[in-house]
Amino acid sequence: MTVFLNPDWNKMKALRIAVVGYGNIGRYAVEAVEAAPDMELAGVVRRSAATSAEEAKQLAGIKVVTDVEQLGKVDVAILCGPTRSIPETAPHYLARGIHTVDSYDIHGESLWQLRSDLDAVGKKHNSVAVVSAGWDPGSDSLLRALLLAMAPKGITYTNFGPGMSMGHSVCAKGKPGVKDALSMTIPTGTGVHRRMVYVELEPGADLSAVSAAIKADAYFAHDDTRVFAVPSIDEIKDMGHGVQMERKGVSGATQNQLFEFRMTINNPALTSQIMISCARAAARHLKPGAYTMPEIAPMDMLPGDRATLVKTLV
Amino acid sequence: MTVFLNPDWNKMKALRIAVVGYGNIGRYAVEAVEAAPDMELAGVVRRSAATSAEEAKQLAGIKVVTDVEQLGKVDVAILCGPTRSIPETAPHYLARGIHTVDSYDIHGESLWQLRSDLDAVGKKHNSVAVVSAGWDPGSDSLLRALLLAMAPKGITYTNFGPGMSMGHSVCAKGKPGVKDALSMTIPTGTGVHRRMVYVELEPGADLSAVSAAIKADAYFAHDDTRVFAVPSIDEIKDMGHGVQMERKGVSGATQNQLFEFRMTINNPALTSQIMISCARAAARHLKPGAYTMPEIAPMDMLPGDRATLVKTLV
Numbered sequence: 001m002t003v004f005l006n007p008d009w010n011k012m013k014a015l016r017i018a019v020v021g022y023g024n025i026g027r028y029a030v031e032a033v034e035a036a037p038d039m040e041l042a043g044v045v046r047r048s049a050a051t052s053a054e055e056a057k058q059l060a061g062i063k064v065v066t067d068v069e070q071l072g073k074v075d076v077a078i079l080c081g082p083t084r085s086i087p088e089t090a091p092h093y094l095a096r097g098i099h100t101v102d103s104y105d106i107h108g109e110s111l112w113q114l115r116s117d118l119d120a121v122g123k124k125h126n127s128v129a130v131v132s133a134g135w136d137p138g139s140d141s142l143l144r145a146l147l148l149a150m151a152p153k154g155i156t157y158t159n160f161g162p163g164m165s166m167g168h169s170v171c172a173k174g175k176p177g178v179k180d181a182l183s184m185t186i187p188t189g190t191g192v193h194r195r196m197v198y199v200e201l202e203p204g205a206d207l208s209a210v211s212a213a214i215k216a217d218a219y220f221a222h223d224d225t226r227v228f229a230v231p232s233i234d235e236i237k238d239m240g241h242g243v244q245m246e247r248k249g250v251s252g253a254t255q256n257q258l259f260e261f262r263m264t265i266n267n268p269a270l271t272s273q274i275m276i277s278c279a280r281a282a283a284r285h286l287k288p289g290a291y292t293m294p295e296i297a298p299m300d301m302l303p304g305d306r307a308t309l310v311k312t313l314v
Numbered sequence: 315m316t317v318f319l320n321p322d323w324n325k326m327k328a329l330r331i332a333v334v335g336y337g338n339i340g341r342y343a344v345e346a347v348e349a350a351p352d353m354e355l356a357g358v359v360r361r362s363a364a365t366s367a368e369e370a371k372q373l374a375g376i377k378v379v380t381d382v383e384q385l386g387k388v389d390v391a392i393l394c395g396p397t398r399s400i401p402e403t404a405p406h407y408l409a410r411g412i413h414t415v416d417s418y419d420i421h422g423e424s425l426w427q428l429r430s431d432l433d434a435v436g437k438k439h440n441s442v443a444v445v446s447a448g449w450d451p452g453s454d455s456l457l458r459a460l461l462l463a464m465a466p467k468g469i470t471y472t473n474f475g476p477g478m479s480m481g482h483s484v485c486a487k488g489k490p491g492v493k494d495a496l497s498m499t500i501p502t503g504t505g506v507h508r509r510m511v512y513v514e515l516e517p518g519a520d521l522s523a524v525s526a527a528i529k530a531d532a533y534f535a536h537d538d539t540r541v542f543a544v545p546s547i548d549e550i551k552d553m554g555h556g557v558q559m560e561r562k563g564v565s566g567a568t569q570n571q572l573f574e575f576r577m578t579i580n581n582p583a584l585t586s587q588i589m590i591s592c593a594r595a596a597a598r599h600l601k602p603g604a605y606t607m608p609e610i611a612p613m614d615m616l617p618g619d620r621a622t623l624v625k626t627l628v
Contacts (some may be wrong), residue, residue, distance in 0.1 A: 253348075
């Protein structure tokens with residue numbers, strides 16, 4: 001199935017997008033904005049100019065600033081900094097009437113707290129925050145909601161990997177004595193995972209202290225976590241990842257309805273693409289406030305006119 | 315993953331649901347309403363009273379009427395009649411301020427036309443129509459939209475079956491000379507299907523005339539369709555069905571992102587469950603007008619308070 005859009009639809013005003021942060025996600029977000037038919041890159045917001053020759057090459061022709069005000073009119077800010085920076089960063093943009101999309105990745109209470117806080121800021125300043133727009137939380141969450149609507153009783157298992165978890169890797173890298181880190185997620189079935197954490201230590205750092213600090217963090221505390229020292233993280237890095245989601249449930253009074261979703265993807269490429277698609281929903285369709293992905297109609301994430309989308313996609 | 319709801323949420327007013335039509339979908343819709351924690355069955359609307367002892371037993375304790383006005387206050391009418399009755403039936407309810415959910419199953423122009431027509435009626439009378447709420451069109455459509463948001467370039471293949479297509483079976487049954495019919499959908503890969511149509515003929519009916527009439531219908535005209543006469547449809551009936559959806563696409567500039575969704579389900583049980591979940595979205599969340607499933611946020615289809623859903627599902 002392919003959707004061939006009415007060429008007139010994108011005569012509507014292009015959305016101006018700022019990419020905030022230029023790590024893994026930020027780089028791929030720039031590519032996703034450039035591939036979107038109804039968006040233009042206003043620029044990249046980061047603390048400093050290019051830090052390497054490779055980065056300078058990637059950023060050639062892109063406006064790089066330290067404050068979003070320097071980019072002129074911006075519709076949406078794609079927040080690509082670390083998860084724990086989001087609660088502080090997002091209101092800065094929302095208060096200026098700039099919509100935000102983040103991929104905050106800690107499930108549960110803190111995610112609800114962030115959504116509630118940004119909902120208030122957005123409603124006050126007429127802006128939209130899409131919270132936790134990645135793949136899990138994100139598109140997986142949307143799928144879990146859909147499966148629950150299709151078979152309300154039953155259990156959904158989300159099995160991750162094998163693959164590198166960016167959130168967990170950044171968390172491990174943040175511990176004292178760690179120069180670089182990579183956290184691999186290993187599925188052991190029925191939604192249970194092992195975390196294999198590879199750390200490149202600073203000179204003189206103690207592996208057992210590092211290991212204890214990582215295991216005590218809320219990111220890792222609930223999983224079987226094993227920490228290993230390696231000479232180089234760069235040598236083992238691969239950004240492929242995967243998911244297998246399963247639900248066996250009941251529709252009405254009918255048992256044994258079976259559902260399965262699998263994907264094998266480049267992790268930052270998918271995360272940033274989802275963020276860009278959610279930016280479209282934020283700027284073109286949603287009312288002020290904050291939303292998680294299952295609270296957004298998927299068609300609102302797509303470019304194109306409604307008639308063409310309904311005729312070709314539904 | 316299971317969602318344990320805050321027990322207070324369903325102290326909100328139960329939705330009163332009318333099931334209109336009592337064929338396959340209607341029967342399962344009654345079960346789905348009875349299983350829903352926030353709904354009650356107002357009654358069944360049909361042309362006549364129970365037509366068999368088995369039906370009389372199923373309908374025991376259920377109010378059966380010929381006009382929805384006899385059911386008192388009704389929030390949502392679940393339209394379980396044949397697809398081609400929907401354009402005429404739905405406005406009757408919408409004009410009375412009763413939301414409707416149908417599973418209109420002809421893709422393309424006529425689906426868009428129905429959505430446009432019901433959108434106008436709904437907006438005029440302050441009611442909501444959810445159009446084509448089944449699994450295809452329906453939940454598959456929502457998933458196609460989500461996959462497009464995740465990997466905008468690429469091809470999605472939706473492979474159906476093997477399984478009985480209710481819409482195609484009803485269509486074949488409607489041809490002159492056909493007493494009963496069953497249309498099996500056979501997947502032949504990359505979204506191409508063969509239709510194997512089994513017909514129980516009326517005495518004296520001519521198989522070649524029946525076959526020509528079936529093959530000429532828009533339901534069948536685009537597929538390899540083969541028609542066979544059998545002595546009894548009842549003997550071969552099985553309502554299991556399946557889908558395998560595949561997408562290989564591009565996120566941003568990253569190729570080869572792979573997605574696959576599979577399900578094996580009881581067809582009318584899933585269709586009616588999805589209709590009931592969409593009834594909740596119609597009555598509790600959507601603004602007046604008409605919607606297809608990809609235009610609805612999946613969380614709006616679920617019972618429960620937002621905080622609990624976000625904390626446990628996202």
